[in-house]
Amino acid sequence: xxxxxxxxxxxxATGGLGSDVIAQLQRLAPPTELGVSVRNPEKASALYKAGxxxxxxxxxxxxxxxxxxxxxxxxxxxxxxxxxxxxxFKEQCNAIDAAIRCGVEHIFYTSIVQxxxxxxxxxxxxxxxxxxxxxxxxxxxxxxxxxYIENLPMFLGxxxxxxxxxxxxxxxxxxxxxxxxxxxxxxxLLSKGDLPKTxxxxxxxxxxxxxxxxxxxxxxxxxxxxxxxPGHEFAAMLVRRGLPPPLAQSLTTGFASRAAGELAESDxxxxxxxxxxxxxVSEVLPELLARATSLAPNAAASS
Numbered sequence: 001x002x003x004x005x006x007x008x009x010x011x012x013a014t015g016g017l018g019s020d021v022i023a024q025l026q027r028l029a030p031p032t033e034l035g036v037s038v039r040n041p042e043k044a045s046a047l048y049k050a051g052x053x054x055x056x057x058x059x060x061x062x063x064x065x066x067x068x069x070x071x072x073x074x075x076x077x078x079x080x081x082x083x084x085x086x087x088x089f090k091e092q093c094n095a096i097d098a099a100i101r102c103g104v105e106h107i108f109y110t111s112i113v114q115x116x117x118x119x120x121x122x123x124x125x126x127x128x129x130x131x132x133x134x135x136x137x138x139x140x141x142x143x144x145x146x147x148y149i150e151n152l153p154m155f156l157g158x159x160x161x162x163x164x165x166x167x168x169x170x171x172x173x174x175x176x177x178x179x180x181x182x183x184x185x186x187x188x189l190l191s192k193g194d195l196p197k198t199x200x201x202x203x204x205x206x207x208x209x210x211x212x213x214x215x216x217x218x219x220x221x222x223x224x225x226x227x228x229x230p231g232h233e234f235a236a237m238l239v240r241r242g243l244p245p246p247l248a249q250s251l252t253t254g255f256a257s258r259a260a261g262e263l264a265e266s267d268x269x270x271x272x273x274x275x276x277x278x279x280x281v282s283e284v285l286p287e288l289l290a291r292a293t294s295l296a297p298n299a300a301a302s303s
Contacts, residue, residue, distance in 0.1 A: 006033060006034060006071050006072050006073070007029065007033035007073050008034055008035070008189045009036065009068065009076070009104075010034075010076045010078070011057060011076060011078050011095065012037075012038070012078035012080075013036035013037070013038055013047065014036075014038050014040070015078065016148075016150070016178065017145075017148075017181070018076075020179055020181075020182035021182045021185050022036060024182045024183045025190070026050065028187070028190055029190055031050055031051030031052045032051060034052045035052060035053035035054070035068075036053070037055055037056075037057030037068035037069065038054065039056065040056075041055070041056050055067055056068065059080055059082075059094050060094070062097065062098055065094065066101060068098075069098055069099050069104060072099075072102060073104065073105050073106070074104065074105060074106045074107075075095075075099045075104045075107055075108070076185065077107060077108065077109045079092060079109070079125075079126065079129070083246050085128070086125070088129075089125045089128045089129055096109075096129075096132060096136055100136060100138050104138070106141065106195060107133065107139070107140040107141075108141045108143060108188065108189060109129060109130070109133060109141070110143050111129070111142050111145070112126050112144065112145065113144050113174075113262065114257055115262070118257055118260075118262055119253055119256045120250075121250050122250055123257075139195075141188065141195050141199065142199070143188075143199060143201060144200045144202075145176075145181060145201050146173075146174050146176035146181070146200075146201060146202035146203055147173050147174075147175050147176065148175070148176065148177075149175045149288070150178045150284070152175070152212060153289060155209070156216055156224075159216070160220055160222070160224070160289060160292070163222055163224050164227060165209065165213050165226045165227060166227045166234075167226070167228070168229060168231045168234045168255035168259070169228050169255065170208050173207065173258050174203045174206045174265060174266040175203045175205075175207060176201065176203035176270065177278065177284050179279070180270060180278050180279055181270065183273075184201055184269075184273040184274055187274070188273065202266050202267050202270065203270075203281075204278045205280060205281070206264045206265075207281055210226040212281060212285070213225070215281055219290075220289055220293065231252045231253075231255060231256065232252075234252055234255070235252045236248075238251060
């Protein structure tokens with residue numbers, strides 16, 4: 001077998017989900033079977049030292065992907081964060097085309113839970129990519145990834161100090177631990193059995209932000225009151241905090257998606273993959289808040 005062969009290549013391996021997936025793969029497979037495609041190889045120096053193949057791959061530069069994907073049997077395409085559905089779709093098509101040119105046997109794509117017609121403003125780019133995969137002739141698996149529990153401290157923000165959680169109307173969401181999700185994806189990437197065309201990977205229970213405020217309050221020993229504000233007010237608040245307007249708008253439409261019930265479904269598929277109970281918000285969030293509050297002891301005074 002060629003020394004350039006890699007069982008699995010992960011894109012975006014220095015990002016949040018990508019780094020968690022490669023960490024799980026390191027537990028399950030030898031480094032000689034793993035490779036990563038990253039925009040900045042310097043950020044993946046620890047992976048290189050661990051024996052994992054590191055190559056530069058940029059979704060906007062197709063030629064770089066041909067090198068990054070060379071010799072791979074399976075590729076995990078982690079969806080990009082490029083603003084604009086059309087631009088993101090183009091980049092992801094570039095990655096799919098490169099994987100096909102390189103003879104990749106199976107493509108895995110990280111999509112979203114929301115179905116076509118969603119009010120979530122980035123949904124169209126995902127759904128267009130899914131359609132492209134369905135017609136390109138490659139074997140593929142669509143990973144409908146749930147919302148990460150690890151993102152909750154961002155939404156809770158200063159409420160852990162002020163007790164006031166002001167967010168738009170939402171609905172129940174089947175929050176999933178990103179670590180559990182990463183392990184499930186890693187096991188799918190290495191699976192020797194039949195692979196699903198689509199799989200819903202969510203957490204074990206659906207909670208809204210009123211319930212999350214209660215859990216967070218218990219964790220920090222301070223009552224947090226959930227207050228509903230209009231979406232436009234929330235978006236303006238995010239912009240004042242320094243977020244780019246497109247991102248603020250996207251986060252706002254995410255709340256509209258929750259309110260429409262688009263994220264409430266809890267599926268047992270991930271628990272079956274792992275063969276153990278999934279971590280719940282009440283288990284993961286206190287640890288996240290303990291780290292976050294220890295890093296900002298004076299945040300309440302400056303809020």
